Amino acid sequence: MTYKNILVDVEGGRADIRLNRPAKYNALSPEMCEEIACAAEELAARPDIKCIVFSGEGRNFSAGFDVASEQSATDTKSVWLANRRIQNAFSRINELPVVTVCALKGYVVGAGLLLAAVCNLRYATPDTVFFVPELDMGIPFSLGGVATIARYIGITRTTEMVLTCNKVTASSPYMENFVTRVFDEERLTPSVDQIVADIVKRPNSLLLSSLTTIREAEKGLLPKPASDLFTMLFVDVETEAKTVRVNYSKRFKS
Numbered sequence: 001m002t003y004k005n006i007l008v009d010v011e012g013g014r015a016d017i018r019l020n021r022p023a024k025y026n027a028l029s030p031e032m033c034e035e036i037a038c039a040a041e042e043l044a045a046r047p048d049i050k051c052i053v054f055s056g057e058g059r060n061f062s063a064g065f066d067v068a069s070e071q072s073a074t075d076t077k078s079v080w081l082a083n084r085r086i087q088n089a090f091s092r093i094n095e096l097p098v099v100t101v102c103a104l105k106g107y108v109v110g111a112g113l114l115l116a117a118v119c120n121l122r123y124a125t126p127d128t129v130f131f132v133p134e135l136d137m138g139i140p141f142s143l144g145g146v147a148t149i150a151r152y153i154g155i156t157r158t159t160e161m162v163l164t165c166n167k168v169t170a171s172s173p174y175m176e177n178f179v180t181r182v183f184d185e186e187r188l189t190p191s192v193d194q195i196v197a198d199i200v201k202r203p204n205s206l207l208l209s210s211l212t213t214i215r216e217a218e219k220g221l222l223p224k225p226a227s228d229l230f231t232m233l234f235v236d237v238e239t240e241a242k243t244v245r246v247n248y249s250k251r252f253k254s
Contacts, residue, residue, distance in 0.1 A: 001039070005032040007057065008039055013050040013200030015043040022058025027066035028111045030085040036115075037089035044096040050200045050207055052096065053192065054119060055103040061128070062112025067137060067248060079232055086111060087143045094118040097208055099199050103192045104128045104170070105185070110141070117148050120214070122178065123192050124170035125185045130178075131167040138244030140231040147228075152178040 001008075007018040017039055019026035036054075043049050056062055065086075093100065093115070102116045104124035110132055116122050132149070134141040141162050150158040157174050160166065168174040170182050183191045199207070235241045 001042070003035055003039060005029075005035050006039060008043070010043070010049070013048055014196050015049050015052045017043075017052060017054050019054075019056040019062055022056070022060070024066065024068075025060045025063030025107055026056040026058070026112070027063045027068075028086070028115070029066045030082045030089075032066075033086045033089035033111075033115075037092045040093050040096055040100075044098045047204070049098055050202070050204060051099045051101060051196050053101045053103060053196060054115070056106070058106075060106030061102070061104045061108045062115060063107050064110025064112045064133065065137075067245075076232075080230075083142055083232055090114055090118045090143070097211070099207060099211065101192060101196060101199075103188060104179070105188065107131075110134055110145070111143065114143055114145055114148055117152070117178070120211070121180045121195070123181055123183060123188060123195070124175075124179045125188050126169065126171040126182050127185075128170040128179075129167050130161075130170070130175055131165060132161050133165050135163065136165045136244070137248045138241045138246075139235050140228075142228050142231050144228060149178075 003020075005019070005021055007016075007020045009016040009018075017036060019028075019032075019036070021027060021032070040052055043052055099121070100119040101121045102119040102123065104116060104122060105128050108116055108124075108128055108130050113130055113132065132141050132145070134145075146158060146162060149161070153161075153174055154177075161168070161174075170179045181191075235245070
């Protein structure tokens with residue numbers, strides 16, 4: 001299939017999905033997230049595909065939600081539905097019957113951070129930058145984001161990331177329980193390639209049974225975040241929050 005916002009390659013038992021909006025730092029729109037989820041589901045349904053690797057074209061993985069994207073409506077229900085569409089796309093990726101891997105570099109921001117979080121394995125360069133800029137954007141960090149990130153780095157560090165919008169790198173102690181392993185930039189791609197090559201040598205039955213037990217363990221140890229899409233409703237009633245959103249969006253308009 002031909003995709004508008006992603007590039008797809010298949011080789012052996014591996015498929016690659018690359019976010020392909022480098023000029024926009026691979027910012028995510030609801031439509032792009034739907035495209036990623038549909039492509040991933042189609043690839044994962046193939047009996048020959050055992051692993052999907054997500055990465056970003058250019059210098060960044062993803063700058064998060066595309067604040068400059070045009071929306072057909074700005075009423076409360078449309079905003080709620082758009083956010084639910086992104087959250088559902090991430091949930092679908094989280095349930096794929098294949099091993100999912102993220103190769104991270106540059107900016108991994110907001111919704112991009114959550115896309116990485118739903119993958120099984122996350123590899124990054126030392127200077128990969130993680131942050132949650134939503135309060136600077138004039139919106140709450142929703143999509144289950146607070147609970148999802150707290151599952152890995154703890155509530156104390158998550159609280160600081162959300163309330164201060166501070167940036168942290170993959171080499172920071174903040175992210176040691178989020179990033180599977182850190183590789184120097186020149187080693188990231190070959191290292192991920194070797195790890196994936198080892199994975200796809202495994203029989204499907206062993207990979208699927210292992211994924212099932214891992215996900216069951218995850219559910220027991222890390223309860224699924226409750227829906228928080230209702231938090232988006234608050235930002236429609238305060239003029240100051242609307243002004244923050246408008247001013248932030250202006251920074252990204254060409």
